[in-house]
Amino acid sequence: MKKPAVLLAASATLLLAAAATAAPAPAAAKFDPLQAFAPYSYPQPATAYRSASGRPGPLFWQNRADYTITATLDPATRQVRGSEVISYTNHSPDTLDVLWLQLDQNRYRRDARGAFTSKFPTEFTDGYRIATVELEDAHGKRQAVPWLVSDTRMQVQLPVALQSNGGNLRLHVAWSYTVPGEFGGRTDVNPSQNGEIFEVAQWYPRMAVYDDLRGWDTAPYLNSEFYLEYGDFDYAITVPSEMIVAGSGELVNPEEVLTKTERERLEQARRSDATVMIRTPEEVTQPSSRPKQGGTLTWHFRMQDTRDVAFGASKAFVWDAARINLPQGGTALAMSVYPVESGGKEAWGRATEYLKAATEYFSRQWYPYPWPVAINEAGTAGGMEYPGITFDHKLARGSKLHMVIAHEIGHSWFPMIVGSNERRDAWMDEGFNTFIDVYEDYAFNNGEYAPKRDSEYAPGGGNPAEEIAKVIADPAAPTLLNGADMVAEKYRHPISYFKSAFGLVLLREQIVGPERFDPALRRYIATWAFKHPSPSDFFRFMESETGEDLGWFWRGWYEHNWQFDMAVRKIAPIDGHWSHGAEVTIANLDQLVLPTTLRVTYADGSTRDLRVPVETWQQHREYVVRVAGTQKVVSATIDPTHALPDAQRANNTLRVK
Incomplete structure (x- = not known):
């Protein structure tokens, strides 16, 4: 997939056209406007607790x-x-x-x-x-x-x-x-x-x-x-004195569990954009790296406004840290703990750099990171998130390590800040997080590891639109609104991660545009921070904030696995003269509707793009678009940038014989 911003620019060139006329529908079309655009029934009703605008209601508790x-x-x-x-x-x-x-x-x-x-x-x-x-x-x-x-x-x-x-x-x-x-x-x-x-x-x-x-x-x-x-946590973990504990929240008794040197290095890290070693690989086996020998030490942590805490503990930890720069002058601390064999600049030696960059990006783009510390811990939990700490695989390196760190710390926003019900609605957790990952991949170090191409976003490694078309064509695939425990492992990533994330990409880049989507999602996060939104709250909020009736999208993409298939049927000169312009007949052949771009190519090689809004299909199955121009049209293509999950690309382009 191209860089999202480029995709949007390529598909949003809006040109005026002459009036269009309707044509009879092809007999084989599955598309039914009355079904696609029927009034949408939200999964959860609006009440005094949850308003019709998608916000907490006046009696919310x-x-x-x-x-x-x-x-x-x-x-x-x-x-x-x-x-x-x-x-x-x-x-x-x-x-x-x-x-x-x-x-x-x-x-x-x-x-x-x-x-x-x-x-x-x-x-x-x-x-x-x-x-x-x-x-x-x-x-x-x-x-x-x-x-x-x-x-x-x-x-x-x-x-x-x-x-x-x-x-x-x-x-x-x-x-x-x-x-x-x-x-x-x-x-x-x-x-x-x-x-x-x-x-x-x-x-x-x-x-x-x-x-x-x-x-x-x-x-x-x-x-x-x-x-x-949600609530506040005050917790203490007692371990053998040779162990390091990395826990959610702020360590409140460093003078009892760290050496003077380690405390000084932590203070240095709080002021440093470069990674500072708190406990070096060489010090891991040195008794002097612990404040006492033998017995136990108790590590005391506090964390506010959180739904959970977790910790890692080992005598094998190398430890490094750096400052996180937050909006409006705020700061936090990024830290990584990992075994000696996981270190090196091709691997965990850059983990804190990745963590710092991702946390700063998500904070700028969506909502400021709310806790004092963010931690990567290396082990065999290949990628698992908890508030303030993530468990990432100790063997991960390079782009894979960056990917897993960015994804797992991204869960700080979904569902650690926006507390959706993961046990029932995994798509509001994994999918939303995978979505914000897509853009972080481009933002990190001028796109060093972009574009995002992991099994969560593009399972086959190709164009995401074409990959998702394969997923939704599978009649056994569950829908996004199916309960999380009802989704078989075969479909967990393709549906809960990939389809959910791609739905938000479509919403942002093809349906409402980033100029409306981005502020709406930011307000959604701020509105539901440390609260429990339902699927209907999200649907209603995005409609209210973007100014779009999106029931057709919620039905086709979330409630069903409807497929999308648009085609160019016919190209002809208006009144028999290319100098009068062209008539291009397009058809919607399957159940899903989406706005798209029609591109006509002229004999001299120049092109003209025309945006076809979703309202085109409210009353029609086929539509004749009259395109102004004076040259002969040699071809017409629907969705020329392959941004949409079209089931049959062979019928997307028609050439004039």
């Missing part, structure tokens, strides 16, 4: 979960033991007689529901061992409460219902589990030259979301990702 967690990682046994206090606030208009928590580690049990839906994981564990569940009253007194585990969920029965409109409680939970081995899927322990690397995520019982769409959203964790409440 969202519950909140704040966490204080203390945990210990024992590398010898791979045990994580911890306790947490959840301060849960019920802003809903409903009283709650039970609470639901998510127990993702139960996914690794042999009897887990998810064990029967896919081949991962390769190693099973016993899941969570819940020790105690207690409720704290207003006087600080704790009492045990009944609880019930069902697969990856836990129900807590409250002795007194939690009041609506601001009722608050404090829940204490103590637990332990075994970290799954390589490869656990999204959290694991894996070997390196100088010691094991622990990638620790989905590690504490987490509150399920109670919202206005479903009440308690208790979809089990099969393989699709997450839906979590």
Whole structure:
């Protein structure tokens, strides 16, 4: 695919033409204007909670979960033991007689529901061992409460219902589990030259979301990702003293866990656009790189306005960092931790450079990065995102490493800031993120690794429009609005990543243009930052902000896998004289409609482009376009830049005999 801006310029040359006349429809056409442009029914209704404009309504509410967690990682046994206090606030208009928590580690049990839906994981564990569940009253007194585990969920029965409109409680939970081995899927322990690397995520019982769409959203964790409440986190991880811990949020006790030299280097990195080594490859095996020998150290982190936290821990980590420059003079810190063997300028030696550049680009283009630190951690989770930290593959190099780092930190925007329901609507997570990746690829170092050509965006490595045409031609392919857990692995990337991302490219470059799309998406992100938008909220918001009725697009691209096939049927001189101009008959042959460009080529080799709006097809299946001109037309082509997913390009061009 050409650079998106070039594609847009090539397809947006608007020239005036004479009046056009309608022609009878071809008998074989599948296209039905009444079906394509029928009134669109949104998946979720507009209410006082969610307005018809796609914004939170006047009665919008969202519950909140704040966490204080203390945990210990024992590398010898791979045990994580911890306790947490959840301060849960019920802003809903409903009283709650039970609470639901998510127990993702139960996914690794042999009897887990998810064990029967896919081949991962390769190693099973016993899941969570819940020790105690207690409720704290207003006087600080704790009492045990009944609880019930069902697969990856836990129900807590409250002795007194939690009041609506601001009722608050404090829940204490103590637990332990075994970290799954390589490869656990999204959290694991894996070997390196100088010691094991622990990638620790989905590690504490987490509150399920109670919202206005479903009440308690208790979809089990099969393989699709997450839906979590926002809040503030204060957590402490105790590990053997030789280990480095890289965790979501800000390290608040560096004087206890870092050497004086490491603290000085971190301060230098906060002021440096160049990468600064915090712990060099040579220092990894030097005891002097740790503040004490033997025993344990406790690493203390805080993170605000987040839905989750995760961490990596290893004695093998090389560590480097650099300043992130944010809009309006703000700054954050980009950091990478990785084993010695992953280093080098062709590999993880540039990881912080990639992270810094991607975070700065996304912050300028869409919404400022909201947290103090962004971290790459190298392990065997080939690419997995959590707020403030990403797990990327330790063997990745060059363009592949840049691609995975940009993609995973891009998830900071979707769904870590804009908190869509990944467990049900993966396309609002992976697809939106893949979309913003496309443009970051061109922005990084003057397009060093552009264009984006990974399995998420162009599975066959060719023109994305032609690749997606193959995907939607598959009658077994699910639609974007299918539930995430209903999408077979074969179609997960082509649909949830690729089709969703390409739909936004079409919306930006072909349907509304970047001058309307970009401000609308920025406002969407700002409006729904740290909230939970539904698919309908996105659809309504983009219509309201761009000024377009897009029901035909939501129906054809998101609700269905409708195919697109336009053709040039006939070329003739007006009134028999080329000096009067040309009549070009175009046809829409399949169910999907899109605006496109008609290009006529004259005998002298010059061309003229005419934009054909989508409204052309509201009443017609075929249309005769009268093109002003004085020369003989030798050919006409619909979609000359191959920007659209046309199912049959052979009928896109017609030459005059």
